[in-house]
Amino acid sequence: MQHLTLNTGIEMPILGFGVYQIPPEDTEQAVSDALAAGYRLLDTAAAYGNEEAVGRAIKKSGIPREDLFVTTKLWIQDAPAEDNTRRAFETSLDKLGLDYLDLYLMHQPFGDVYGQWRAMETLNREGTAKAIGVANFYPDRLIDLIVNNDITPAVNQIETHPFFQRADYQDLMREHGVQIQSWGGFAEGKNELFTQPMLSEIGRQYGKSVAQVVLRWLTQRGVVAIPKSVRADRMAENFDIFDFVLTDDQMAQIATLDGGTSLFFNHHDPEIVTWLAKRRLDA
Numbered sequence: 001m002q003h004l005t006l007n008t009g010i011e012m013p014i015l016g017f018g019v020y021q022i023p024p025e026d027t028e029q030a031v032s033d034a035l036a037a038g039y040r041l042l043d044t045a046a047a048y049g050n051e052e053a054v055g056r057a058i059k060k061s062g063i064p065r066e067d068l069f070v071t072t073k074l075w076i077q078d079a080p081a082e083d084n085t086r087r088a089f090e091t092s093l094d095k096l097g098l099d100y101l102d103l104y105l106m107h108q109p110f111g112d113v114y115g116q117w118r119a120m121e122t123l124n125r126e127g128t129a130k131a132i133g134v135a136n137f138y139p140d141r142l143i144d145l146i147v148n149n150d151i152t153p154a155v156n157q158i159e160t161h162p163f164f165q166r167a168d169y170q171d172l173m174r175e176h177g178v179q180i181q182s183w184g185g186f187a188e189g190k191n192e193l194f195t196q197p198m199l200s201e202i203g204r205q206y207g208k209s210v211a212q213v214v215l216r217w218l219t220q221r222g223v224v225a226i227p228k229s230v231r232a233d234r235m236a237e238n239f240d241i242f243d244f245v246l247t248d249d250q251m252a253q254i255a256t257l258d259g260g261t262s263l264f265f266n267h268h269d270p271e272i273v274t275w276l277a278k279r280r281l282d283a
Helices: 026-035 049-063 081-096 113-128 139-147 167-175 187-195 197-206 210-222 234-237 247-253 270-278
Strands: 003-005 012-013 041-043 069-074 103-106 131-136 155-159 179-183
Touching: 026 041, 026 049, 026 234, 041 197, 049 069, 049 081, 069 234, 081 113, 103 139, 103 155, 113 131, 113 139, 139 167, 139 187, 167 179, 187 210, 197 210, 197 270, 210 234
Parallel strands: 041 069, 069 103, 103 131, 131 155, 155 179
Antiparallel strands: 003 012
C-alpha cells in the first residue's frame, strides 16, 4: 500500500474502501471482507446510516486500531452549529465504537459552515479528530474556508472520475496543502465506463480490468480512491493495482475523456442546494 502525508503530518493510505449505498445489513460483512483483502482505510458517513456496522466489523477484525485509518462525515447541523457538531461527532464515535477518528469531514458546504468548522477545529486540537477536512467543496467555497479560519482542511473529497477529472482543481488544492480524494471513482458505471474502448484496451495490455485501470489512474495522479463493492472477489481485484504503472501516453489518453462537468449533481444548482440544506438525519 502506498501512503500520502496530509498537512497534519499523518499518513493516509492512497486506496481505501467506501461504504456509500451499502445497506446497513450488508455493511458489516462487506467491511470484514475488505479488511481481509488488505484495506486499511475505511470511509463512511453519518448520512450513510451504516456507521454501527462498520464499527462491528472493525471490532471483530482484531486489527490494531493504529493500523486503521477511519473516516466519517458530519451532516449539516441545525443551530447552534458548534454544539450540535460536537454532539454529532460523539454520536458517530459511539456508533463506530472508537476513541478517535483519523479523519472527520464536513459532508456538504451548506448550513453554518463556519460554526461547524470551528467545532471541528476544536476536535482536532483536542486530538479526537486527528485530521479534519471537507467534502463537495468547490474552489470558491474551499478557498473562502481556508482564508477565514485557522486550520486548513487536510482533505477535500469530491466527485472525481475519468469523465470529471478535476485536474486544475487538484493543482489548486495542492498549492494550499489540501489532499484530493475521489468519490464516484467509477462514475457509477455511467457513460458505459466499464466497457469504454480506450480503457478496455489499456487494461488488455496489462491483463487488468477497466476498474483496475481507473483506480491506477486515480492513485497515480495522487488522488485517494475509495471504491465500493459487496463482492469479496471484486474487492481483491480493486486492491490489486500496485504492480503496474500507466505510461505518460496512457495518462494523456485518459485525460481526453474529461467532460469537465458533474455526472451526478451540481452543488451550485439552487434546487440541489435547497434539497441538501433541508435534509436532516433521524439520529
